Amino acid sequence: MTSSPDTARRVAIVTGGSGGIGRVAAERLAADGMAVVVSYAGNRTRADQAVQAIENSGGTAIAVKADVADEAETAALFDEAERRFGGVDVAVNTAGIMLLAPLVELDFADFDRMHRINVRGTFVVGQLAARRVRAGGAIINFSSSVTKLALTGYTAYAATKGAVDAMTLILAKELRGRDITVNAVAPGPTATPLFLDGKPDAVVERLASMSPLERLGTPADIAEVVSFLAGPARWVNGQVLYANGGVI
Secondary structure: OOOOOOOOOOEEEEEOOOOHHHHHHHHHHHHOOOEEEEEEOOOHHHHHHHHHHHHHOOOEEEEEEOOOOOHHHHHHHHHHHHHHHOOEEEEEEOOOOOOOOOOOOOOHHHHHHHHHHHHHHHHHHHHHHHHHEEEEEEEEEEOOOHHHHOOOOOHHHHHHHHHHHHHHHHHHHHOOOOOOEEEEEEEOOEOOHHHHOOOOHHHHHHHHHOOOOOOOEOHHHHHHHHHHHHOOOOOOOOEEEEEOOOOO
C-alpha cells in the first residue's frame, strides 16, 4: 500500500544543504515543521548525515543529488520534492563556491567555475522555483556582505554575488500577483569551512573584530534569518538582508 503525499505540510528545498550554512538552515526549517529536501552536489555521505540529524530530531527529510547549474538535474530535484511531498513552498539556494585572488591574479577557470555555480546556478534554481513554488511560498537566494565591504581578493566572488542581488530584486517584481516572496540573505564573516579555508588565524581574528559584536557569525545566526524569510516574513520582499553583526 502506498501513502499519498502530505500536502498539508510545507516543503522546503535547500540546495547546498549537506554542509555549512545550508545544513544548519535545513535543520532549522525542519525544526520549524517543514519537510526538507537536502540537495547536494557530490558528497552523499554528508547529505545522508544531514538527513539523519533531521530525522533524529523528529523531522522529515530526504537527500537528492543535483547540480544546480544543470537545468535537467535541478528540474529532477523539484520533481522528486513534488513526488515525495506533494509540492514545494520554499526554495533556499545556499549552493555556492568561493575562490579568492586579486583580480590581476585570478585564474579564468576559477572565475568560470564561480560564475557557473553562483550565477547560473542561482538563475536555474530561481527559474524553476518561480514556476513551481506554491502560493504563500518563498524563494531565498544567498548573496554576501562582501559586495558592500569590498574586501581585496574578493573581486570575482563579489561580482557573482552582485548578480545574485540583481536577480533577486527583479524576480520579486516579476512574480507580482503570485503571493511568493523573493529575498536574498547576505552573510558577513561566518565561521564555515568555506569561509575559514586557507585563512591564517590572524586574518580570522581581524575579520571577527570587524563586527561591533566582536565575533564571527555562526551558521545558526544565518539560519535564523532563513527561517524568518521562509515563514513569518510575508511583508519582506525584494530585499537583500545583511546578516553580519553590524560590520556595515
